[in-house]
Amino acid sequence: MMKQFRAVVLVGMYEWHDREINDTVRCLARAFEGFDRYYIDPPKGLRALKGNMSYVLKSPRWQWSQDGEVAVGVPPLGFLPVKLGLRERANRCAACGLIRRLKRNYGADWREHTLFYVSSGSYTITGFIDMLAPKHMVFHLLDDNFAFPIIKNDRRVWEENKAFMDFMLLHSSLVLAVSQELVGKYSEMYNRKIYLLGNGVDVEHFSPENKAWPEAPELAGISEPVLLFIGAVNSWIDIGLLKELAEKRPAYKLVIIGPCYESSIDLAVWNSLKEMSGVLWLGSRPFAELPHYIQHASVLLLPRTRDEHSLASDPLKLYEYLATGKPVVAVGIPAVQKFAAFVYAAAGREDFIKLTDRALSEWNEEKQSLQLAAAEEYSWSSRIGTILKLLAETG
Template identity: 30%
Template structure:
């Protein structure tokens, strides 16, 4: 790796993300912001999921088109107008407009040209980005963070995901994965580079006041997107009822559940707080009596490298998790893994048995916690390897 990271130049990037750029930071935002800080001449066009007005109507939400091309909000350490966001619009379903993906890919290409991005590297996180890789011809990095080929979807959508994933695995210059499980699954097709998630350990350990909306008394806190592919809603209900008179199960994160599931959780006594800005998350973790991971255990969740693994471990609170990837593999003695039938009781015990004082991973004898600084450096080397050499002047 290059030790003088601040002197690294370009290349420009077009990032096709599974999530929008918002106040809930995920892997893409941490890595992209880090790369921009260490590459002062680089710029990024961050392509968000499409605005889909018709789909919004079917979910009872207010329909709105995509927000188009716009400068990103200020990012610490990144100069103005170096990071741009693009939210295209999907006007019609694919069954009605079968070439919509190609039209949206053309929108991205035009936006990159308008910004004057020079020989960009295409960084694809969303398998639907395969169409853009195909039509743009840009050197491509495929960063696999979820095995959507294993997720439960309708037949048509599953087929599109499989086709996009297959194309990107076969044609991308480099494939990175976030977990050892994903590395093993992709190994039959090609070699991959493992770049796990990380955490800003210092920020998570810096003491902060208790959040005003954290319920009084003992709390078992979950931080992450509330999504049916990951969160075991029935187990959350069971756990909340087991905590009656002892404490409260608190879910912090974007709500992607159907309304009936949210209603079920609240009736069971779960505090569903919704999304919180990433710089407020440490407060919820630091002031919890226990941190929990009531996840479904299946082929899809086995592919994940949960951000919360590193965030939970950084704050040093007791953790109770179902036997999902990452948590079941750590040597951290503060992490207790419980099967579904024992999970609620284990969480209740965590709230009723006095916990030891917060400790660092080093004090607990566990493996080191990877930092975002280190993971940015790894991804920086990958980006450099993807870009073909510039043509030699004649």
């Protein structure tokens, strides 16, 4: 089966040119070497109409651009809402245009030669996938959609997710999940085989051997130790834990990098945290520049909650942290436990603070070597190899 694929179409969760958030789908798109690669941006939604007349004028047609070896496609009419069947009309237009392109490039039997990759983050485009009718499709459960508060507390969004999951679990050639928790839950729910395949990392991008990183100006001259958290501040981040850490260790500098999704968090706690003298929130920074900031860190933090959607996750940031060789202190969710030989996995808030102290005092070259060796095993190219192997075995 591996030899027959000429193209891979990856349906994105984020726009390809979004430089502030990294995600699994774009990482895989870069790693699918040896194939023609097409990355499909998600619909932009109504927000695209604000001050973006250029997009609106071009929107009736597919917009294609080339970024290295990846062809990036912006679907037509991506601003149309779900109401009144307008989204379905946009899906039909997008599917027809993509089919014409693939048929032109690979012939009438293009479905035989094209592999589709869709993640659980693409729940708004069920109709688009249905109209494409792929013959070979990988579905990757990256999160437990049904457990997210923003989804389970909104009936319309929950039903949209349910319809998407039902469709993908029925029609996919291969179903993957990033955690054993997701494998167990969705295997039972849908009575089908689901394979475990976690996240990966661009090892070279974060390697401590890369000495070409310029200094991050915001952290120039900052007093040590520096505790760094990188990631979106949302419902699965324990902001109260960070606040308690900052209160009990005022001599430490806590730096936070990432966007804040205010509607999903306790704003009172977040605002109180930001106002503390030892805390610095820098907002989002481009993914390419993150190593510039990481080099200033004494310890990297992963302050996850123990909510259901957090327990089922496999944080991309965890693997990126590992590749830096810096000590990592994390709440001991299941994804962290397999790295317990070198990651400091906390049982609770007080333990998290104590382990941060330990990481600062005892981190050594032996632990660092173990951590860097582990990160090498999770390269994105190894993830691609596993996907292709499973397709060959199950096809």
